[in-house]
Amino acid sequence: MEGLSIIFRSSAAKISAGTGQSAAILCLNNTEKAARKGLALAAQNTPQPAKRPLLKKILFSLLPLVFLLAFTEAALRLYHGKFFSLENMRTQQIELWHTAYPAQYDEHLGWSLQPGATRTAADLGVPVSITQDGVRSNGQPAPAAGPAILALGDSFTFGDEAGDNCTWPAQLERDLGKPVINGGVFGYGFDQIVLRAEQLAAREKYTLLIVSIIDDDIERCEMSCRTAWKPYFEIDGDGLILRNDPVPKTAVAKASRVKTALGYSYLMNFICKRAAREWWAAEGDGMIRVHARGMDVALRLTARIAELQRARGSRVLLVAQGRLNGDPQRLVPVLTRAREAGLETLDLVAPLNEVLRADPGKRAEFFTTHMTCAGNAWVAARIAEKLRTMQP
Numbered sequence: 336m337e338g339l340s341i342i343f344r345s346s347a348a349k350i351s352a353g354t355g356q357s358a359a360i361l362c363l364n365n366t367e368k369a370a371r372k373g374l375a376l377a378a379q380n381t382p383q384p385a386k387r388p389l390l391k392k393i394l395f396s397l398l399p400l401v402f403l404l405a406f407t408e409a410a411l412r413l414y415h416g417k418f419f420s421l422e423n424m425r426t427q428q429i430e431l432w433h434t435a436y437p438a439q440y441d442e443h444l445g446w447s448l449q450p451g452a453t454r455t456a457a458d459l460g461v462p463v464s465i466t467q468d469g470v471r472s473n474g475q476p477a478p479a480a481g482p483a484i485l486a487l488g489d490s491f492t493f494g495d496e497a498g499d500n501c502t503w504p505a506q507l508e509r510d511l512g513k514p515v516i517n518g519g520v521f522g523y524g525f526d527q528i529v530l531r532a533e534q535l536a537a538r539e540k541y542t543l544l545i546v547s548i549i550d551d552d553i554e555r556c557e558m559s560c561r562t563a564w565k566p567y568f569e570i571d572g573d574g575l576i577l578r579n580d581p582v583p584k585t586a587v588a589k590a591s592r593v594k595t596a597l598g599y600s601y602l603m604n605f606i607c608k609r610a611a612r613e614w615w616a617a618e619g620d621g622m623i624r625v626h627a628r629g630m631d632v633a634l635r636l637t638a639r640i641a642e643l644q645r646a647r648g649s650r651v652l653l654v655a656q657g658r659l660n661g662d663p664q665r666l667v668p669v670l671t672r673a674r675e676a677g678l679e680t681l682d683l684v685a686p687l688n689e690v691l692r693a694d695p696g697k698r699a700e701f702f703t704t705h706m707t708c709a710g711n712a713w714v715a716a717r718i719a720e721k722l723r724t725m726q727p
Contacts, residue, residue, distance in 0.1 A: 404602065411601035425598025425607075436495070436521055437465060442581035443534070444527055445565035448520060461498035470535075471517040473508055474499030482540070483514040485649075487532045488547035490705055491656050492519025501708035503547075506715035511722065519547070524555025526568050529636045529643075536647050545718065546640060547654040550665035550684075556632040560623035567625060568632050575635050578625075634672045641676035652679045652725070654718065657687035659702050681721045683714060 412418045437452035452465045464472035471493055477483075486492055486504040494502025494517070504517035518535050520527070525548055532544060559567050564583045568575040597603040637653070644651045653673045655666040663684050670680045690713075691697050701710030 424604035473505035481513040490521035503711040525552040657684040
């Protein structure tokens with residue numbers, strides 16, 4: 336550009352000397368335009384590097400991730416000794432879960448425990464025994480002294496991933512020296528827990544019912560199907576109407592092609608059975624949600640438990656049990672309604688979160704997916720402390 340400026344100035348000087356200043360300026364402008372046009376044409380004729388399409392860029396950037404996933408998949412297959420296997424890992428995993436946790440169809444509850452069944456829990460190799468009365472065994476002779484306490488809840492009460500003598504009801508029994516019946520059933524919502532409480536309380540007189548729930552049990556009240564068909568309640572004025580009673584025996588929809596395809600991967604099975612176990616185990620592609628009023632149903636179910644306390648003469652302790660990544664505020668309205676209805680309550684969510692914040696190592700000590708033997712011991716100790724402070 337400096338050379339062009341010299342040319343422009345030289346031309347202007349010559350023209351100014353011969354014809355005057357105005358003609359020089361006109362000539363200068365024309366020369367400048369011609370030069371710029373020449374540069375533009377030259378730039379157009381200069382070869383430019385080809386632009387890489389966006390899709391190719393994305394695919395190229397994903398190559399390291401693809402290689403990493405392929406390497407991990409190969410490593411898992413080699414570890415399990417089935418490098419060339421075409422078996423569907425999801426199907427095998429579901430069969431393992433069903434075998435390890437024996438359930439049977441129940442027309443009122445959806446599913447219940449199979450009496451007399453003895454299994455080994457999936458993945459952990461711990462004993463899972465069901466008594467002839469259809470409740471989880473405590474893995475130890477029951478104390479002879481005192482009337483029995485009935486514990487009710489979902490998989491956290493049942494003791495998923497824990498041996499018979501490591502569930503919190505079994506450890507509470509040892510702490511108190513009194514019989515504690517473990518009436519928990521895996522996968523139950525708060526609605527099923529209340530129905531089972533009414534069912535078991537009608538069979539035998541218990542001095543105390545301990546009803547333990549987690550935050551997810553509220554959402555389960557909105558579903559008619561959750562891995563299997565279940566009963567559910569709908570709001571009816573000031574009351575509740577029970578639906579799916581009897582519970583359908585028809586098969587649940589089969590899994591989608593996507594879930595079936597993912598099931599052939601050892602890596603996807605490894606991830607999903609830990610991070611999204613309920614979705615992975617569901618026969619269909621999701622749960623069937625029939626309404627969005629789980630909390631309203633739960634509050635009315637709390638009043639129903641209070642009625643059970645009055646009708647059967649058995650005191651009720653409602654326990655809010657914590658879990659990993661749960662909603663710490665979800666159960667607060669239920670506990671508030673329970674206290675208003677005259678029930679004893681115990682909130683373990685906040686104390687557990689404080690323990691985990693103070694010592695992050697407790698997460699691995701207290702949890703796999705559900706609670707470990709140590710985690711259940713912590714729960715049992717907190718419940719035992721509560722029971723000792725309750726008025727007789």
